[in-house]
Amino acid sequence: MANWTQALTICVLCFLGTRVWSAPPEGPDDSENETCPGCCPMGAPGMPGRNGVPGQNGYPGSNGFDGIAGKGGTRGVRGVNGIRGQKGEPGDSAPDLVASQNIKHCVWDRIKDDRDSGTIKICRFHKRQMNTTMHVTWNGSLRVLSTKECCKRWYFTFNGRECLTPVPIDGLTFTNGAESVNIHRVTTIEGLCENVPQGPVDVAFNVQDCRGYSGGDAYTGWNSVSRIIAEELPVTAEEGTE
Numbered sequence: 001m002a003n004w005t006q007a008l009t010i011c012v013l014c015f016l017g018t019r020v021w022s023a024p025p026e027g028p029d030d031s032e033n034e035t036c037p038g039c040c041p042m043g044a045p046g047m048p049g050r051n052g053v054p055g056q057n058g059y060p061g062s063n064g065f066d067g068i069a070g071k072g073g074t075r076g077v078r079g080v081n082g083i084r085g086q087k088g089e090p091g092d093s094a095p096d097l098v099a100s101q102n103i104k105h106c107v108w109d110r111i112k113d114d115r116d117s118g119t120i121k122i123c124r125f126h127k128r129q130m131n132t133t134m135h136v137t138w139n140g141s142l143r144v145l146s147t148k149e150c151c152k153r154w155y156f157t158f159n160g161r162e163c164l165t166p167v168p169i170d171g172l173t174f175t176n177g178a179e180s181v182n183i184h185r186v187t188t189i190e191g192l193c194e195n196v197p198q199g200p201v202d203v204a205f206n207v208q209d210c211r212g213y214s215g216g217d218a219y220t221g222w223n224s225v226s227r228i229i230a231e232e233l234p235v236t237a238e239e240g241t242e
Helices: 002-021
Strands: 103-109 118-127 133-145 150-158 170-175 185-193 199-209 217-220 225-233
Touching: 103 118, 118 225, 133 150, 133 170, 133 199, 150 185, 170 185, 199 225
Parallel strands: none
Antiparallel strands: 103 225, 118 199, 133 185, 133 217, 133 225, 150 170, 150 199
16 A cells, blocks of 8 residues: 555656646647656556454443423322122121130138148139130149159049040159158149030149159148139130140
């Protein structure tokens, strides 16, 4: 490309020099036969150049400013009320909650019962319905003392019978034979019992030997308040399976 440019420049200079410094010829005008002495002939056009390499993308511009918030629209017209639906069917009757209010609290101060077996106290209760559950609670001090390993069991009965549905309601105290250890502990024993008949119910708290043990000195209600709470509930107990 550079060689063609130089050649073209020389030809232009040669032509101008000839026109400036050559005197016009005398005689007839033979300009039609003039030639350009010393001019370089024009060569053929060169081949088109190749496209340049594409440039890189420019950097992203910054975000513009937020526009002005538009005006709030007008409030729409209130819709027409729908057609009133039909009256629904009557719902199921609510559970009878009267039984849940049937509760009795029997309390004694320092009963100091030293018996080792038999009934300690009875709380007389009136059960209003058949298909309800009894919830009973004992709270008071218990103790067992012996020179050998011994275990005493305290338990509830209903009209002289232990609960069978779902299970008996009981608790126990065990000693390893240390006679000098004479500890009275306040203990709570409670549970639920089904299938207790409607009507008067003697809720009794009793003591006896544990299975596999005999002897020992039991003591109930030493120097403290003892209580039995009996309650009728509209629920059904379920025995755990785990």
